[in-house]
Amino acid sequence: MGAPPPVVSETxxxxxxxxxxxxxxxxxxxxxxxxxxxLVADYPGRGGKMMRPSLCIAVARALGAPLDHLLIAAATSIxxxxxxxxxxxxxEDESDLRRGKPTLHTLWGVAMAINAGxxxxxxxxxxxxxxxxxxDPRLALRIxxxxxxxxxxxxxxxxxxxxxxxxxxxxxxxxxxFEMVLKKTCWLATIHPVRMGALIAVAGDxxxxxxxxxxxxxxxAFQIQDDVLNxxxxxxVYGKDSDGDLRxxxxxxxxxxxxxxxxxxxxxxxxxxxxxxxxxxxxxxxRWIRARMDHHGCIAYASQVARGMADAALAExxxxxxxxxxxxxxxxxxxLIAWVVERTS
Amino acid sequence: MGAPPPVVSETxxxxxxxxxxxxxxxxxxxxxxxxxxxLVADYPGRGGKMMRPSLCIAVARALGAPLDHLLIAAATSIxxxxxxxxxxxxxEDESDLRRGKPTLHTLWGVAMAINAGxxxxxxxxxxxxxxxxxxDPRLALRIxxxxxxxxxxxxxxxxxxxxxxxxxxxxxxxxxxFEMVLKKTCWLATIHPVRMGALIAVAGDxxxxxxxxxxxxxxxAFQIQDDVLNxxxxxxVYGKDSDGDLRxxxxxxxxxxxxxxxxxxxxxxxxxxxxxxxxxxxxxxxRWIRARMDHHGCIAYASQVARGMADAALAExxxxxxxxxxxxxxxxxxxLIAWVVERTS
Numbered sequence: 200m201g202a203p204p205p206v207v208s209e210t211x212x213x214x215x216x217x218x219x220x221x222x223x224x225x226x227x228x229x230x231x232x233x234x235x236x237x238l239v240a241d242y243p244g245r246g247g248k249m250m251r252p253s254l255c256i257a258v259a260r261a262l263g264a265p266l267d268h269l270l271i272a273a274a275t276s277i278x279x280x281x282x283x284x285x286x287x288x289x290x291e292d293e294s295d296l297r298r299g300k301p302t303l304h305t306l307w308g309v310a311m312a313i314n315a316g317x318x319x320x321x322x323x324x325x326x327x328x329x330x331x332x333x334x335d336p337r338l339a340l341r342i343x344x345x346x347x348x349x350x351x352x353x354x355x356x357x358x359x360x361x362x363x364x365x366x367x368x369x370x371x372x373x374x375x376x377f378e379m380v381l382k383k384t385c386w387l388a389t390i391h392p393v394r395m396g397a398l399i400a401v402a403g404d405x406x407x408x409x410x411x412x413x414x415x416x417x418x419x420a421f422q423i424q425d426d427v428l429n430x431x432x433x434x435x436v437y438g439k440d441s442d443g444d445l446r447x448x449x450x451x452x453x454x455x456x457x458x459x460x461x462x463x464x465x466x467x468x469x470x471x472x473x474x475x476x477x478x479x480x481x482x483x484x485x486r487w488i489r490a491r492m493d494h495h496g497c498i499a500y501a502s503q504v505a506r507g508m509a510d511a512a513l514a515e516x517x518x519x520x521x522x523x524x525x526x527x528x529x530x531x532x533x534x535l536i537a538w539v540v541e542r543t544s
Numbered sequence: 545m546g547a548p549p550p551v552v553s554e555t556x557x558x559x560x561x562x563x564x565x566x567x568x569x570x571x572x573x574x575x576x577x578x579x580x581x582x583l584v585a586d587y588p589g590r591g592g593k594m595m596r597p598s599l600c601i602a603v604a605r606a607l608g609a610p611l612d613h614l615l616i617a618a619a620t621s622i623x624x625x626x627x628x629x630x631x632x633x634x635x636e637d638e639s640d641l642r643r644g645k646p647t648l649h650t651l652w653g654v655a656m657a658i659n660a661g662x663x664x665x666x667x668x669x670x671x672x673x674x675x676x677x678x679x680d681p682r683l684a685l686r687i688x689x690x691x692x693x694x695x696x697x698x699x700x701x702x703x704x705x706x707x708x709x710x711x712x713x714x715x716x717x718x719x720x721x722f723e724m725v726l727k728k729t730c731w732l733a734t735i736h737p738v739r740m741g742a743l744i745a746v747a748g749d750x751x752x753x754x755x756x757x758x759x760x761x762x763x764x765a766f767q768i769q770d771d772v773l774n775x776x777x778x779x780x781v782y783g784k785d786s787d788g789d790l791r792x793x794x795x796x797x798x799x800x801x802x803x804x805x806x807x808x809x810x811x812x813x814x815x816x817x818x819x820x821x822x823x824x825x826x827x828x829x830x831r832w833i834r835a836r837m838d839h840h841g842c843i844a845y846a847s848q849v850a851r852g853m854a855d856a857a858l859a860e861x862x863x864x865x866x867x868x869x870x871x872x873x874x875x876x877x878x879x880l881i882a883w884v885v886e887r888t889s
Contacts, residue, residue, distance in 0.1 A: 231700055234707030291655035310636035310706050318699035321692055328689050336681035344673050347666055354663035361655050362579030
């Protein structure tokens with residue numbers, strides 16, 4: 200798998216711009232601004248890669264759907280839901296930075312940020328309800344049901360990750376990690392956008408289960424690369440706290456690998472760090488963990504697993520889209536598979 | 545307005561029991577239990593007055609609807625959404641007790657409680673989506689849209705209340721209070737249940753705006769009585785922190801009244817208390833505020849306003865239901881108006 204072709208960044212830019220405008224229309228500066236709607240509009244206004252909505256649009260168009268009101272509404276809803284989840288995730292993970300700026304709860308306090316996240320979750324249904332007026336109502340209900348399903352899977356994945364940290368679970372295997380990533384990351388990042396695109400293209404006459412494997416492989420590759428970037432990126436480029444995952448005690452593939460390869464002393468120190476309350480964790484522990492990861496080749500290993508996932512995604516993609524005629528959207532989808540593991544931010 | 549007739553408690557018991565069983569069916573003990581679904585099922589399992597779902601069912605039946613799958617689904621969705629909002633409200637208000645037990649975040653930490661609240665919000669859509677399969681899909685979409693509207697109003701009301709506390713706003717008038725209560729309390733507690741019941745009874749052919757005034761008067765009476773009970777009830781009966789509102793600095797009608805009637809010294813001390821971070825507030829300040837409220841007759845005043853709101857609700861009810869034949873459900877609705885201000889828990 201080589202470097203991603205230019206069509207990837209061009210499509211992310213073009214569909215991203217389209218969806219960003221649509222998102223803005225659903226976040227008007229109405230009252231109460233100071234305590235709610237300025238907060239609700241904050242994260243969506245900070246930009247973002249726009250991978251999720253672009254994926255939805257590209258799948259639908261590759262399968263023959265027009266770029267119509269319903270498709271843009273679905274992509275807009277996905278982007279709003281993604282931002283809503285970021286707000287609550289940042290509180291739950293006690294993250295300080297998001298897209299290069301302080302997180303919403305850092306700026307406004309936990310209480311107002313929780314409420315703004317709630318408002319944004321609910322807001323993400325609005326494009327779907329607005330589009331429903333011009334759509335087969337059964338299809339509209341199916342799309343809302345897809346959204347409910349995705350949000351449920353995401354909450355289950357987040358619960359696993361939070362619970363592992365709260366209980367300081369260290370007996371994790373790779374299959375536990377992949378179950379968590381399937382739920383926490385893949386449903387919203389890849390499976391849901393792909394299924395929504397397919398549902399819209401064929402007006403509901405599709406088995407969305409066919410897209411779960413493709414979405415899982417693509418999303419897992421994306422998440423592992425995200426976790427790698429958290430360790431190896433410049434904060435200025437990455438936009439989140441560098442090494443924040445180590446500080447937060449996040450159960451990444453690299454941490455699970457390190458727990459497996461560490462000797463008894465290393466393992467004891469690592470478990471003690473992970474069991475320390477977040478605010479009491481020491482920077483030199485974080486640097487030490489990072490050094491042990493390098494020693495045991497954990498980051499290189501994770502990058503290799505991510506590339507394996509991308510290869511599997513490509514195989515699924517090839518099977519799923521075998522009879523779909525070539526198009527710019529097809530080229531984007533194929534290129535995106537390389538992009539998720541080659542990107543540097 | 546006299547004591548509430550027995551039909552009120554009987555109906556709350558009967559419809560409440562029906563809805564409680566339906567709620568339970570939507571909260572099965574599936575995995576991940578320890579980190580999510582045990583938390584999600586906690587508040588709904590603690591009981592509650594079941595006023596909201598009972599109101600929805602009674603309005604629909606009084607207007608001629610059968611007690612069918614759709615109506616029970618709507619009532620179930622309302623009760624789930626109510627519980628979901630309690631989870632996040634309790635975090636935002638830093639409340640310690642809910643229905644006589646520790647709040648969810650006190651038991652499990654803020655992170656897992658936020659996530660459980662999110663899962664419960666999403667779960668509240670499930671009964672509506674399940675019922676949609678056997679319903680006119682346009683009516684199902686309209687009901688989901690009502691739910692989205694209600695949640696939006698609730699978030700706006702919560703934002704006002706949180707913002708007033710965060711900024712220590714003390715220049716509030718009664719009309720500010722009533723705008724906040726309209727959004728924060730009335731939409732979920734009364735307006736939404738009444739509108740949902742009416743929508744179902746007439747299969748969408750109704751102007752739900754007609755029910756906003758009735759719901760507002762009833763909900764405002766309910767909220768003021770709730771705030772009064774926070775001051776005058778036994779904690780064991782009430783199930784929340786006694787005087788918790790004073791500690792939290794909640795802008796109740798009594799606090800607004802006290803700010804208006806207080807002399808300069810009293811006002812300064814009250815404003816200083818309200819501006820102190822929650823964890824640093826002193827118990828003797830709380831007792832002093834309570835004594836000044838008694839001195840200025842603030843609680844008696846609020847009770848009088850609540851009764852005025854109940855009278856207004858009765859007048860609206862009489863107008864709205866003038867042509868509706870007598871029934872047990874009509875008697876419940878009329879009795880409920882007295883109940884909201886006469887109840888002691």
